[in-house]
Amino acid sequence: MLFPTTSPPQAPPRVVITGAGIVTALGLGWKPNAEGFRAGRPAFRPVSHFDVRRQRAKNAAEVDLPASLPPTRLSAKQTARFDRAASLLLLATHEAWQQSGWEPMENLPFVLGTTAGGMSFGEAYFRQAVQTPRRHHHQSTRAVHYQPQVQARTVLEALGSNGPVTIVSNACASGSNAIGHAWELIRCGQAERALAGGYDALTELVFSGFDALQALSTTVCRPFDARRDGLALGEGAAVVALETLESARRRGAPILGELVGYGTAIDQHHLTQPQPQGDTTLTVMKQACTTAGVTPGDVDYINAHGTGTVLNDSSEALAISHWAGQRAATLPVSSTKASIGHLLGAAGAVEAVVCLMTLREQWLPPETLFETPDPACNFPIVHQPRDARVHVVLSNSFGFGGVNASLVLRRWT
Amino acid sequence: MSRIFVAGLGAVSPAGWNVAALRAALDQGEPLPVQSLERPGWEKPLRARLVPNPTSRPEFLTHPRLRRASPITHYVVASALEAMAQWRADRDPGFRLGLVVCLQSGCVNYSCRFYEETLKDPATASPLLFPETVYAAPASHLAAVLGNISLASSLVGDPATFLQGISLSAQWLGENRVDACLVIGAEETNWILADALWHLERPAILTAGAGAICLCREPEPSIGVELAAITDAHTYSTQNRRTQAARAMREQLGAPTSCRPTSEQNKKIAGRMPALPVDAELLCDGVGNSPRTDAAELAAWRDWNGPRISPKHILGEGLMAAAAWQCVTACDAVAGGRFAAANVSLVGSNQQAMGARFARADSAISHLSPGRSPGNIRP
Numbered sequence: 001m002l003f004p005t006t007s008p009p010q011a012p013p014r015v016v017i018t019g020a021g022i023v024t025a026l027g028l029g030w031k032p033n034a035e036g037f038r039a040g041r042p043a044f045r046p047v048s049h050f051d052v053r054r055q056r057a058k059n060a061a062e063v064d065l066p067a068s069l070p071p072t073r074l075s076a077k078q079t080a081r082f083d084r085a086a087s088l089l090l091l092a093t094h095e096a097w098q099q100s101g102w103e104p105m106e107n108l109p110f111v112l113g114t115t116a117g118g119m120s121f122g123e124a125y126f127r128q129a130v131q132t133p134r135r136h137h138h139q140s141t142r143a144v145h146y147q148p149q150v151q152a153r154t155v156l157e158a159l160g161s162n163g164p165v166t167i168v169s170n171a172c173a174s175g176s177n178a179i180g181h182a183w184e185l186i187r188c189g190q191a192e193r194a195l196a197g198g199y200d201a202l203t204e205l206v207f208s209g210f211d212a213l214q215a216l217s218t219t220v221c222r223p224f225d226a227r228r229d230g231l232a233l234g235e236g237a238a239v240v241a242l243e244t245l246e247s248a249r250r251r252g253a254p255i256l257g258e259l260v261g262y263g264t265a266i267d268q269h270h271l272t273q274p275q276p277q278g279d280t281t282l283t284v285m286k287q288a289c290t291t292a293g294v295t296p297g298d299v300d301y302i303n304a305h306g307t308g309t310v311l312n313d314s315s316e317a318l319a320i321s322h323w324a325g326q327r328a329a330t331l332p333v334s335s336t337k338a339s340i341g342h343l344l345g346a347a348g349a350v351e352a353v354v355c356l357m358t359l360r361e362q363w364l365p366p367e368t369l370f371e372t373p374d375p376a377c378n379f380p381i382v383h384q385p386r387d388a389r390v391h392v393v394l395s396n397s398f399g400f401g402g403v404n405a406s407l408v409l410r411r412w413t
Numbered sequence: 414m415s416r417i418f419v420a421g422l423g424a425v426s427p428a429g430w431n432v433a434a435l436r437a438a439l440d441q442g443e444p445l446p447v448q449s450l451e452r453p454g455w456e457k458p459l460r461a462r463l464v465p466n467p468t469s470r471p472e473f474l475t476h477p478r479l480r481r482a483s484p485i486t487h488y489v490v491a492s493a494l495e496a497m498a499q500w501r502a503d504r505d506p507g508f509r510l511g512l513v514v515c516l517q518s519g520c521v522n523y524s525c526r527f528y529e530e531t532l533k534d535p536a537t538a539s540p541l542l543f544p545e546t547v548y549a550a551p552a553s554h555l556a557a558v559l560g561n562i563s564l565a566s567s568l569v570g571d572p573a574t575f576l577q578g579i580s581l582s583a584q585w586l587g588e589n590r591v592d593a594c595l596v597i598g599a600e601e602t603n604w605i606l607a608d609a610l611w612h613l614e615r616p617a618i619l620t621a622g623a624g625a626i627c628l629c630r631e632p633e634p635s636i637g638v639e640l641a642a643i644t645d646a647h648t649y650s651t652q653n654r655r656t657q658a659a660r661a662m663r664e665q666l667g668a669p670t671s672c673r674p675t676s677e678q679n680k681k682i683a684g685r686m687p688a689l690p691v692d693a694e695l696l697c698d699g700v701g702n703s704p705r706t707d708a709a710e711l712a713a714w715r716d717w718n719g720p721r722i723s724p725k726h727i728l729g730e731g732l733m734a735a736a737a738w739q740c741v742t743a744c745d746a747v748a749g750g751r752f753a754a755a756n757v758s759l760v761g762s763n764q765q766a767m768g769a770r771f772a773r774a775d776s777a778i779s780h781l782s783p784g785r786s787p788g789n790i791r792p
Contacts (some may be wrong), residue, residue, distance in 0.1 A: 001665065002580040003417070003643040003769075008587075054536040107645070115547060117569070126528055129608055133454030136612065143609040147517070149570040149764040157650050164646035165764060166577060167569040169516075169548035177566065181581075188584060205524070208531040209543030266512075266565040268557045271478070272544045401549030402556065403565060 005190060012187035018253045019100030019241030021092035022353045024340040025061035025234055029095055034357045039385055040366035042339050044232055050204040057216035060202055061234030061341035063088060070094045072158035081141060083120045084201035086151040092197060092237035093155050100241035101253055104160030109191050110152055111166045111182040113174025113198035114345035117148030120203055171399030174198055176348025176407050180262035182242050192247050197239030198349035207233055215309055223306030223335035224313050224381050226372040231307040234341025238349035257356045261408030263287025272400050273311050278319025280404045285323045288406035294392055296327040301364055303351045303395040306335020307342055316396065317376035334382040338367035348397035352407055355393040359411040364388045415587040418635035418774060422741045423495030423625035425488040426728055427462035431495055432745055439742060444727055447618055450604045459607040462620040462729040478557040481541055483522045485601035488623035489514060489551040490558055493595050496625040511585045511594035512565040513578040514552040517732040520545055521606050551599060564591055571761030572736035576769050580643050586630050598737030599623035610730060614703040620729030624737025626744060632774055636748040641772040642666060646765045658766040659713035666756060666768035694719050695755040697743040701725025710760040743771050
């Protein structure tokens with residue numbers, strides 16, 4: 001029963017990550033992404049999925065999908081119904097699953113963040129309904145597979161598993177919230193294992209929306225640069241396999257890292273703009289570090305939300321500076337959106353996996369196009385590839401609507 | 414484990430802008446009038462039950478955040494304010510309110526308008542519309558109106574997700590992260606959504622609105638109703654079809670072994686709220702005019718011989734809002750002293766079957782049983 005529940009454990013169990021899957025414009029899987037992030041390689045190109053000739057911005061970080069999806073328990077008919085978003089999700093989930101070494105199981109929670117789900121189905125439905133209103137072919141299928149819970153359920157089934165699906169849609173904080181929510185499910189004793197992550201594909205509606213808001217950069221995405229002029233969109237997915245330390249040890253599973261802290265709160269300032277002083281960001285960073293039992297002095301790197309918009313980056317910079325205090329002067333910060341763009345509902349999950357990479361491989365991801373620091377940044381922006389001693393990292397994510405989330409991850413040695 | 418109480422209810426539905434209107438419509442037992450929705454390029458209109466205009470302009474519409482908000486946000490705010498009515502006057506400044514907004518289709522009006530503008534010419538698509546298309550917009554606006562939301566989340570899924578929202582709220586309350594928590598299910602209507610429903614469940618009639626439940630940890634501010642149980646989420650798969658999931662939900666929720674009405678009172682009625690002894694237990698189901706999903710739910714509850722109410726027969730298919738109305742109706746029936754307890758059955762359209770029981774606050778604890786461990790936990 002979800003309620004009443006059994007009494008929670010006296011001390012919350014430690015939660016470790018035993019599998020991670022990632023798909024971005026840098027490539028499919030851990031290795032090409034780690035190489036790309038380590039080098040700080042930007043992965044933008046002219047948008048090819050839809051017509052952008054009448055948009056201000058022309059580029060995005062598109063994923064090259066493989067010719068075929070990995071073999072799973074789904075039939076060819078089922079995978080034929082996948083749109084880009086579902087394919088991204090399957091690829092990331094499959095990699096995380098393989099790495100975790102889990103066997104198919106019942107009652108496995110799958111917590112996902114997304115902003116658009118199967119939006120491409122929704123767009124196709126709308127176009128057909130308007131342009132050829134008497135044609136009904138495929139409309140039923142689109143109406144069903146547009147819904148993210150259907151995509152998530154299908155992907156879980158692809159792995160031979162079943163369990164409660166939770167779709168968190170707190171805009172661009174969704175991926176972090178999903179991982180945080182799964183972490184809480186395990187800590188409160190509702191589950192021993194969970195899959196969590198986020199996914200979003202580029203769609204015409206969303207691209208047009210950010211373009212209409214003039215939030216997209218017409219030059220290059222340069223988070224925290226004084227000359228930044230907006231964000232760049234990308235697409236992708238990331239999924240992590242979370243389990244109690246006891247479970248991982250019991251089966252002798254390799255551990256990629258430990259998720260030790262999570263904070264979330266809502267900024268009521270504006271639907272699309274952060275509170276200028278970054279008060280809510282400060283709150284969630286403090287919450288995450290309190291639950292993790294770490295101080296700013298313990299944190300070796302911050303993967304910032306860092307969209308590249310004027311308002312976001314200045315607000316986040318103030319929050320980081322306030323939170324870090326004297327530590328700010330030496331605390332490395334970067335935004336990996338400089339390489340792969342803003343992945344919206346997938347951003348927080350992808351950035352959590354990037355944090356895992358830094359912990360595992362001991363390097364920091366640079367923003368290679370960064371030139372001039374914003375005056376609000378009194379912390380160093382990582383702008384050149386470099387190795388580093390990384391034991392604790394913090395990842396920030398903020399969304400339209402005001403939900404902020406921070407995750408803290410620790411190296412597993 | 415904390416006990417969780419119901420502190421307030423709110424509803425916006427085709428019956429009107431409060432719980433009283435919802436209750437009156439269900440008591441009346443007559444399906445509400447159906448309106449036409451014009452479908453571009455087709456002579457035959459679609460059918461829907463629209464939310465009537467409020468009798469007077471709600472005061473909350475003067476809030477600057479709601480100037481351009483879509484109808485779904487209006488429904489969310491109105492239902493939330495009703496559910497919070499008795500709390501708002503005397504709350505202390507440190508009061509921490511949680512918010513969970515559950516949606517299936519979400520902000521379809523502005524999404525369609527914005528995409529239509531994009532298809533015509535993206536260079537002139539309105540930047541005012543786009544932010545209102547995101548699932549998180551209603552929660553954001555409500556947080557700004559209420560001003561004391563400390564935790565918020567928007568969940569997307571089929572209608573049974575509303576009970577996931579209740580469960581999340583109970584978790585936040587149990588961990589003392591909030592002092593009270595609003596759980597809201599909401600939808601809005603437009604022609605494209607009605608068209609999609611027509612493709613999937615032709616006899617169903619789309620409707621819109623919101624239902625809100627305010628939960629708290631203490632019995633004192635409650636309306637005399639307690640959350641007694643929420644089942645696991647019985648997720649559909651090729652191995653666990655909707656019929657099996659519904660049956661598993663029903664078995665897990667169980668049936669009361671006492672408090673049953675007499676055989677004369679065991680009338681199964683479509684929408685009307687029965688007048689029965691106060692020790693009877695109600696089933697508030699999600700059966701409507703959707704043969705595909707109704708069949709599984711009807712089969713799961715075939716052995717139920719107590720009173721039942723099916724709000725969708727009266728109100729229509731309100732997706733997540735309908736799930737919220739079921740819970741509001743169940744709580745309202747218990748709060749009004751008409752039933753000792755009320756069961757809610759949510760057999761969702763494409764994700765999961767879940768059930769819940771709400772009971773009179775003084776009796777709920779007797780129904781409690783230890784939770785079942787998740788399958789992946791060893792004893």
